[in-house]
Amino acid sequence: MIRTARATMFRSLFACTAFVTAVSSDEARAGDWYVDVGDPGCAGGDGSQGAPFCDIGDALAVAANGDVIHVEAGNYVELLLIAKSVTISGAGIALTIVDGNYQGTVLRVTSGTTARLEDLTLAHGDANQGQTYYGGGVHNAGTLTLERVAVTGCRATNGGGLYNLANLTLSHCAVSDNSAYGYDGGGIKNKSTGTLTMTHCDVTGNYAYYQGGGISNFGAVDGTYCTISGNSGYTYYGGGVDNHGTIDFDYVLIVDNRAGGMGGGINNDGGTFVLTNGTVAGNSTWCVGGGVQNSASFVTHHSIFAGNTASCLGPDFAGTLDSAGFNLVADTGATTILGDPTGNQLGVDPEFVDGAAGDYSLAATSPAIDAGDATRSDDLLRDLAGTPRILDGDLDRTRVVDLGPFEFSHIRLAVTGTATPGGALTVTATGTAGMTAILCVGADDGALLHPKFGALFVDLSTLLLFPLGTLPVAPLNGTIPPSTPLGTTIALQLLALSGGAGNFSNPVILTVE
Numbered sequence: 441m442i443r444t445a446r447a448t449m450f451r452s453l454f455a456c457t458a459f460v461t462a463v464s465s466d467e468a469r470a471g472d473w474y475v476d477v478g479d480p481g482c483a484g485g486d487g488s489q490g491a492p493f494c495d496i497g498d499a500l501a502v503a504a505n506g507d508v509i510h511v512e513a514g515n516y517v518e519l520l521l522i523a524k525s526v527t528i529s530g531a532g533i534a535l536t537i538v539d540g541n542y543q544g545t546v547l548r549v550t551s552g553t554t555a556r557l558e559d560l561t562l563a564h565g566d567a568n569q570g571q572t573y574y575g576g577g578v579h580n581a582g583t584l585t586l587e588r589v590a591v592t593g594c595r596a597t598n599g600g601g602l603y604n605l606a607n608l609t610l611s612h613c614a615v616s617d618n619s620a621y622g623y624d625g626g627g628i629k630n631k632s633t634g635t636l637t638m639t640h641c642d643v644t645g646n647y648a649y650y651q652g653g654g655i656s657n658f659g660a661v662d663g664t665y666c667t668i669s670g671n672s673g674y675t676y677y678g679g680g681v682d683n684h685g686t687i688d689f690d691y692v693l694i695v696d697n698r699a700g701g702m703g704g705g706i707n708n709d710g711g712t713f714v715l716t717n718g719t720v721a722g723n724s725t726w727c728v729g730g731g732v733q734n735s736a737s738f739v740t741h742h743s744i745f746a747g748n749t750a751s752c753l754g755p756d757f758a759g760t761l762d763s764a765g766f767n768l769v770a771d772t773g774a775t776t777i778l779g780d781p782t783g784n785q786l787g788v789d790p791e792f793v794d795g796a797a798g799d800y801s802l803a804a805t806s807p808a809i810d811a812g813d814a815t816r817s818d819d820l821l822r823d824l825a826g827t828p829r830i831l832d833g834d835l836d837r838t839r840v841v842d843l844g845p846f847e848f849s850h851i852r853l854a855v856t857g858t859a860t861p862g863g864a865l866t867v868t869a870t871g872t873a874g875m876t877a878i879l880c881v882g883a884d885d886g887a888l889l890h891p892k893f894g895a896l897f898v899d900l901s902t903l904l905l906f907p908l909g910t911l912p913v914a915p916l917n918g919t920i921p922p923s924t925p926l927g928t929t930i931a932l933q934l935l936a937l938s939g940g941a942g943n944f945s946n947p948v949i950l951t952v953e
């Protein structure tokens with residue numbers, strides 16, 4: 441009876457919420473070209489929407505500066521050379537695959553060209569096949585933006601995945617399983633002339649024979665909300681990152697990388713490294729600096745160095761750590777700590793949820809919770825996992841930022857099912873037993889900062905509250921009304937309360953389609 445009543449309330453709650461409706465406009469403009477390898481008539485196509493080309497290269501040949509090339513789902517076995525300022529838009533990162541078939545670099549952008557690629561994958565490039573030896577997936581000499589793009593399974597002497605000489609911006613990208621089998625930069629090599637900006641990117645499972653399994657940097661890198669994990673620098677330096685230039689990382693997780701010599705997570709050699717709210721953990725090296733090996737400038741605050749291993753010296757941090765306060769270093773045996781000692785926790789276990797299983801978020805008892813600068817007000821509003829930042833993790837009614845890229849919340853939201861008209865959804869709330877859970881449902885794009893509970897990302901003007909009871913609670917099943925317009929967005933977020941204290945959960949934003 442209770443479950444039925446809850447489901448009815450859930451349905452009615454969806455039905456009476458005034459959802460925002462987004463109507464997409466796919467009208468063709470002058471300068472739009474269409475490519476669909478699956479169109480049976482594409483061999484005679486003219487690039488119009490009704491008669492698409494088979495190959496992206498055909499569209500590049502006729503496109504002018506400013507044009508947009510729309511590429512349908514499919515496997516496109518070709519190498520792309522972009523010397524015009526165009527946008528190439530795929531059907532989705534898992535749907536539109538540009539496959540180099542190991543015949544050369546998959547994507548080359550020439551100097552002076554501004555290009556954008558979105559919603560596709562670049563795979564199976566090999567720069568050593570008659571080309572430059574640099575950049576198996578991408579060789580960029582221009583201004584290139586990749587958004588929702590994967591670069592995977594590529595190889596080169598330097599820069600197995602991407603090789604950047606100029607301006608490269610990566611957003612919501614995955615750089616995985618690439619190899620620099622000759623020298624450095626398994627995932628990415630950023631040259632001294634290169635400026636690389638990364639947001640919401642994962643650099644995972646890449647390999648370099650010599651150094652910089654994930655990233656080898658000689659230029660300037662700015663990274664926010666990124667994960668660098670499971671990369672390997674086989675023989676020498678920097679399993680995750682090898683730096684000789686300038687790196688500024690915020691909210692970055694560097695875990696489970698390995699180097700054959702020094703700096704399992706990071707090798708900072710002659711460069712400048714600034715790390716804010718980073719976690720460097722679970723990395724290993726054959727010799728010095730399992731987490732970090734630093735022989736230059738390494739400035740950090742609100743960061744965690746723990747659970748790394750080194751066979752010779754300095755499991756967590758070998759060298760000089762220039763503290764800007766609020767760092768946790770579990771093993772300081774080879775660490776010289778200079779700078780501001782405020783809030784540093786040395787020789788302390790940060791208590792990850794399950795580091796061995798790759799979960800480096802904070803357990804409820806972690807000393808890193810609410811251990812940051814109490815005067816700090818973050819403008820990023822979410823942590824690496826999408827949880828609101830800053831939260832009151834210790835429930836003393838004062839929000840204080842946690843150490844590392846993850847903010848601890850007493851409640852987490854998971855939504856499964858199909859976001860279609862009439863589709864069934866299951867909402868699961870997990871969190872601290874005994875706290876009262878409330879489900880918030882409404883339209884998207886709210887961002888209201890509650891002084892005690894954190895940020896609510898459900899639009900307050902359409903907000904409906906739905907009490908779930910005391911944690912633990914059973915999953916809640918609901919149905920999206922069949923009449924819901926396509927493109928409707930629905931935002932869900934949980935609130936856990938105990939006395940006058942509480943935390944909002946991560947939000948889940950659904951688009952009905």
Ligand SMILES: [Ca+2]
Binds near residue numbers: 830847
């Ligand atoms: Ca906190």
Ligand SMILES: [Ca+2]
Binds near residue numbers: 833836839840
């Ligand atoms: Ca607190």
